[in-house]
């Protein structure tokens with residue numbers, strides 16, 4: 001599937017490395033087409049359990065992950081990388097509307113035509129869910145004609161069963177080497193995956209198939225979000 | 233200073249250094265948010281407490297034979313802080329005294345950190 005020309009693509013995720021696995025090659029494809037891409041990263045991933053090898057500390061991890069994200073951003077040729085500095089793990093407990101406000105401000109500033117984030121209910125980690133909610137709440141406040149197309153990432157075990165085949169499957173085989181470099185830039189978090197990927201075994205085969213062939217996205221109708229919220 | 237395997241003498245003397253004065257602590261125990269995503273058998277429990285002001289009057293390191301080390305802090309109001317599963321320590325450039333438990337796969341499993349100044353928000 002070829003990507004459509006966009007005025008601006010906005011990517012919103014909570015952690016440095018959230019983009020690496022399932023989105024980084026798509027980002028690079030957009031950049032190669034000349035489409036501006038902004039990555040808004042809400043936390044520094046400072047509460048991760050993987051603290052590097054040799055281990056750093058809880059207090060230093062944020063600096064390491066920030067630097068890793070900056071390097072990954074350089075490798076992906078991101079137009080802009082923005083950090084919001086929220087504490088990892090706390091997004092769902094933040095003041096109501098605060099993160100939505102940040103996202104809304106960014107939407108007004110960049111006027112993206114496409115937005116990449118997580119799919120609510122199918123993104124496993126509480127910070128991911130909180131991000132999805134904030135993003136959708138923000139998009140819902142825009143006038144219908146100003147809303148970006150929502151291209152969301154789902155990876156819960158129920159995904160395929162509930163949501164079916166992803167509507168957008170980006171071919172990323174040509175980006176294998178560059179995506180590998182992006183994954184390597186996040187070394188504190190991806191060490192085990194990098195080992196798996198290099199293996200000449202079934203594990204290696206599966207990992208390469210999963211990450212280097214297609215990046216999958218689901219389209220999302222914001223009206224579903226608006227209507228379902230009303231029913232809650 | 234890099235994180236190092238826990239040295240009982242040094243850690244005990246550090247616990248003594250921060251005692252009887254107002255300090256902030258960071259306490260954490262985790263088995264990872266992905267634990268139950270990766271394995272249905274896992275019950276995902278964890279905690280972190282950050283920038284909690286305390287003063288402790290006794291701070292003691294125990295364990296270390298067949299077990300990970302544990303630390304108990306007796307507070308000036310009679311309360312307690314208890315953390316087990318500690319294996320490494322350091323004091324960083326901000327004078328933050330850091331105790332970590334690093335599990336067999338190299339991941340952080342437990343932390344007790346003590347500082348005279350507030351930790352980063």
Ligand SMILES: [Zn+2]
Nearest residue numbers: 014015018125
């Ligand atoms: Zn994440």
